[in-house]
Every structure is written in structure tokens, then in C-alpha cells.
Amino acid sequence: MNSIITFTTDFGQRDAYAGAMKGVILGVNPLTTLIDITHDVPPQDITAGAMILADAAPYFPPGTLHLAVVDPGVGSDRRLIAARTSRAVYIGPDNGLLSYALVQDPPEIVVSITEKRYWTPRPSSTFHGRDILAPVAAHLSLGTPMEALGPAINDWITMEASQPVAHSDGTITGEVVRIDHFGNLITNLRPEQLPANPPALSFEVSGVLVNRLSRYYAEADGLLAVIGSSGYIEIAMAGGNAALTLKAGVGQKVVVITHTD
Numbered sequence: 001m002n003s004i005i006t007f008t009t010d011f012g013q014r015d016a017y018a019g020a021m022k023g024v025i026l027g028v029n030p031l032t033t034l035i036d037i038t039h040d041v042p043p044q045d046i047t048a049g050a051m052i053l054a055d056a057a058p059y060f061p062p063g064t065l066h067l068a069v070v071d072p073g074v075g076s077d078r079r080l081i082a083a084r085t086s087r088a089v090y091i092g093p094d095n096g097l098l099s100y101a102l103v104q105d106p107p108e109i110v111v112s113i114t115e116k117r118y119w120t121p122r123p124s125s126t127f128h129g130r131d132i133l134a135p136v137a138a139h140l141s142l143g144t145p146m147e148a149l150g151p152a153i154n155d156w157i158t159m160e161a162s163q164p165v166a167h168s169d170g171t172i173t174g175e176v177v178r179i180d181h182f183g184n185l186i187t188n189l190r191p192e193q194l195p196a197n198p199p200a201l202s203f204e205v206s207g208v209l210v211n212r213l214s215r216y217y218a219e220a221d222g223l224l225a226v227i228g229s230s231g232y233i234e235i236a237m238a239g240g241n242a243a244l245t246l247k248a249g250v251g252q253k254v255v256v257i258t259h260t261d
């Protein structure tokens with residue numbers, strides 16, 4: 001069977017980790033198609049990995065298997081899980097990494113991966129991505145039933161996404177939840193959460209006011225706010241790097257100010 005398996009990891013590109021996982025999969029199913037979503041999730045940043053996976057997964061064909069590994073608890077008693085939805089299969093550690101994807105694509109079944117016959121013979125305690133998750137993904141791509149991997153569960157770990165807070169003075173406080181490769185500050189603010197048709201809006205970040213919501217990155221010079229492709233407000237720097245310019249990181253507050261005159 002020629003299935004698609006995607007990868008979302010924090011392994012980077014310098015080491016053998018990502019390649020070894022692909023080798024294991026191809027050893028089980030040489031006909032599968034392997035696609036990298038990214039191996040550049042910030043190290044051990046489960047939230048960033050969850051966001052990236054949730055952003056990318058809807059654009060793959062039905063039946064895609066999404067393998068995600070951001071696993072600071074590898075070797076501990078945290079579980080490994082697989083989830084089947086009406087559109088896809090998700091495989092990864094039970095640490096919240098799959099939770100954003102499963103909110104938008106609710107699972108029909110989630111199982112704890114305990115059946116060792118689908119693992120490599122002597123799994124390492126520090127690389128479950130290669131020795132457990134990769135061969136499990138490969139066997140699923142060959143048609144192994146989800147139910148054969150282990151018992152069904154209903155208590156997998158979920159992460160609650162941070163939400164903006166509206167204040168009595170009319171301001172709204174959000175925060176930066178991810179910084180992309182270009183230095184754009186991706187916030188948790190959605191356009192429908194902003195005031196409807198205000199005379200003007202400003203976004204205060206690191207004590208700096210960004211005074212317009214642009215339609216696209218090149219519409220303004222300097223700092224600007226824009227509705228990004230993931231549907232969230234981003235603070236960007238035309239031709240530059242907003243994160244460096246503002247010295248802002250994940251968790252930085254972003255205050256929306258409505259101007260009435």
C-alpha cells in the first residue's frame with residue numbers, strides 16, 4: 001500500500017535522527033511516501049510542535065498518517081498513542097503534542113501503543129521515535145488495524161490553548177504563541193475577536209505601537225499587523241524580522257487598543 005506519512009519533529013537536520021526514522025519505515029513499507037512537515041520545531045517545545053502540526057495537517061489528502069515527535073519525556077512512563085479520525089491518523093507521545101490537531105479533527109478512536117510485535121526488537125530508551133513510533137506508522141500504512149496496537153483510551157493528554165482577555169477599558173490582551181522562520185510574531189488573537197469596524201486599531205508590543213492592520217506583508221513599511229495564513233494576527237516587519245526588532249519572544253503580551261477619534 002502506498003500511503004503518505006508526514007514528520008513533525010524537533011530533531012533538526014544535522015543528526016541522523018530523522019533519517020533513521022525514515023529508514024525504519026521504508027524497511028517495513030518501501031512504497032510509502034515520506035513528507036517532512038518540519039524537523040525544526042524548537043527543541044522540546046511541545047506547544048510549537050502542536051501548532052505546526054495542526055496548521056499543516058488539514059492540507060494533506062485523506063488517509064495521511066501524521067507522525068510527530070517532540071518528546072522531552074522519552075523513556076519515562078508517558079504513553080505513546082495513535083489516533084484515527086475520519087480524515088487521518090496521528091501518532092506520537094501522549095504529552096499534548098497531538099491535541100491541537102485532534103481538536104480540529106476529532107478522533108474516532110485513540111489507543112495506547114503497547115503491542116511490542118510492531119516495534120523494533122530492542123527499542124532504545126532514548127529514541128522511541130525510531131524504535132516504536134516509526135515502525136508502528138509503517139505497519140499502519142500497510143493496513144494493520146489501529147485496534148491491534150493496544151487498548152483504546154479516553155484520557156489522552158490535551159493542552160488548552162491560551163486565550164485573549166478582554167478588559168473593561170476596551171483593550172484586549174493577547175500574547176505571542178510562536179515565532180516563525182521569518183521572525184513574525186504569531187499571536188493567539190483572531191480577527192473575529194477584535195472590535196467590529198473600529199475607527200482605528202493599534203497593537204502594543206514591547207512598548208511599541210503598531211498602528212495598522214495590513215492586508216499583506218508588503219502593504220506597509222516597517223512594523224505591521226496582518227492576518228496570517230493560520231488565521232491568527234501576526235506582528236511582522238516588512239523586509240525584516242519583527243522578533244529581533246522588538247526583542248520579543250514567546251509569551252510576550254500583545255495589547256489591542258481601539259481608537260475612537
